[in-house]
Amino acid sequence: MSVFTVAADPSVCAPLPVLGRDVTVPLVTGGEVTYAALDYAASAPALQRVWDDVAAYAPYYGSVHRGAGYLSQLSTDLFENARRTVAEFLDCRGGDQVVFTRSTTDSLNLLAAALPAGCQVFVFETEHHASLLPWRDARVTYLDAPRSPREAVETLERALAGRDPYGPALVCVTGASNVTGELWPVRELAAAAHAHGARIVLDAAQLAPHHPVSVKDLDVDWVAFSGHKLYAPFGSGVLAGRADWLREAEPYLAGGGASRKVTRRTDGGVDVEWHDGAARHEAGSPNVIGAYAVASACKALTEAGFDTLVAREQYLVGKVRQGLADVPQVRFLSLFGDDAPRVGVLSFVVEGWNSSHFAAALSAEYGIGVRDGLFCAHPLVRTLLGSDPQTQGECGSPDAAPGEKSLNAIRVSFGAGTPDEHVERFVRAVRELVTDGARWNYRTEDGRCVPDTSA
Secondary structure (H helix, E strand, O other): OOHHHOOOOOOOOOOOOEOOOOOEEEOOOOOEEEOEEOEOOOOOOOEHHHHHHHHHHHHHOOOOOOOOOHHHHHHHHHHHHHHHHHHHHOOOOOOOEEEEEOOHHHHHHHHHHOOOOOOEEEEEOOOOHHHHOOOOOOEEEEEOOOOOHHHHHHHHHHHHHOOOOOOOEEEEEEOEOOOOOEEOOHHHHHHHHHHOOOEEEEEOOOOOOOOOOOHHHHOOOEEEEEHHHOOOOOOOEEEEEOOHHHHHOOOOOOOOOOEEEEEEOOOOOEEEEEOOOHHHHOOOOOOHHHHHHHHHHHHHHHHHOHHHHHHHHHHHHHHHHHHOOOOOOEEEOOOOOOOOOEOOEEEEEEOOOOHHHHHHHHHHHHOEEOEEEOOOOHHHHHHHHOOOOOOOOEOOEOOOOOOOOOOOEEEEEOOOOOOHHHHHHHHHHHHHHHHHOOOOOEEEEOOEEEEOOOO
């Protein structure tokens, strides 16, 4: 079955304008081609709207919360308005805090640093390392990968039933897998957590760019996400949710902005009175442009309408799945089954190919950018591949040379800015590589598979 049998849906919106849509790249076989960016799950291209907003503001930015000058006051208003925009985007509750961070990883490490003493943490092995690893000072229970949404809820309920009923507890769960794209039963997991006296934080890094996220509706206690996956161009992230644990914790960073009052003591030391709002965990000069970019992206996605964005994305998912349905060498990875609801993220392996070799050929011969490796979710990918959990491997780095067995997978991901042609080219390229093989020789260099240009 060809990808071109998927009929266009007139109700599906056109791609949103993004930076880089006209960039051309050289092909190892000669000539150039427009680059097909199909690695949205790592970093989505910035929306043109976001870039234009940032460019318009850039001449006016100044330090926030610290200056009496016009630009400082303007920037302070813009920064705090960005905070309100994000709160509206996430449909936060009254009293929830929005803290600006560097990334999802930074957000979850901040929350980990704010856990009450003796907190138990429950996390599935299927999580991205950003939500799998920050809980180093807590008692952590790692849960096996479930094979259905129902099993996920049942697994969590069993684990929580055996916990210390009198101490604090936190559940950390993804909204959409960065490996399979599958949507997780967040609302049901939140209900299970609360029924057992635990709180829950949602890693929405892969969910927020593709689906609406309502803190109220999902009934989660915190949400974390990254700007660079939400079509914003700068290193910024968000942790939004309940204020009490954050207010009672020591500041994530100590310094200006987090402190309300600092005085010298008679013994020569200092006494510090810390802020109890979001500023408590935003010490130092904040990334004002990054926060503004995130807010601009939130507005752009809201105005575009998630119903039409989701419809277009599912249309593209259908193009990939149907276009490769009759290629038996291609096996898609899935926890919940091929028909499970998902965002525009698909991982697969190709029989007879090292994954790094295949990804290199897609890039060098077709101008297509995908991701290969373990996607910073090593336990999950190894579970899906059926490999030994003790096998060594690095995030995004191949373990084998071209032609050798690979313990990695290939990930194609797309979103609001992806044109049909990029997906169609990808499907055509996969079919041609499987049928005819690569047209160029490749070698391993510094741990990566690259075209051999020595001849």
